[in-house]
Amino acid sequence: MELTDVDEALLSCQILAIPYPGRGHINPLMNQCKLIAATSTPNHLLQISFIVIEEWFSFLKSDPKPDNIQFLTISNVIPSEKERSKDFEGFVKAVFTKMEAPVDSILDPM
Secondary structure (H helix, E strand, O other): OOOOHHHHHOEEEEEEEOOOOOOOOHHHHHHHHHHHHOOOEOOEEEEEEEEEEHHHHHHHOOOOOOOOEEEEEEOOOOOOOOOHHHHHHHHHHHHHHHOHHHHHHHHOOO
16 A cells, blocks of 8 residues: 555654663663654654653753653652662562553553
């Protein structure tokens, strides 16, 4: 099936990015999202939602980003960046158990 000019104007895409909440994961994924966001055109609208915990949002909110990237936050349900090295196993367990419900609450209305 071929796309007509009218069909092309209707193309849109929503991307949800959820980085692993640790150093070395969040910034590279944000950089990747910025590259992807730059491909948005008037005929191919692209919106990226970047989910982070509130602690990481406080670090990232002042960084410049394209208008088609928005931050969505969940509460600080995992150990703080400053304390996670004391109990890394507990941090990993919290990531895989305590983040699910807050992320689901963001996804449900979408």
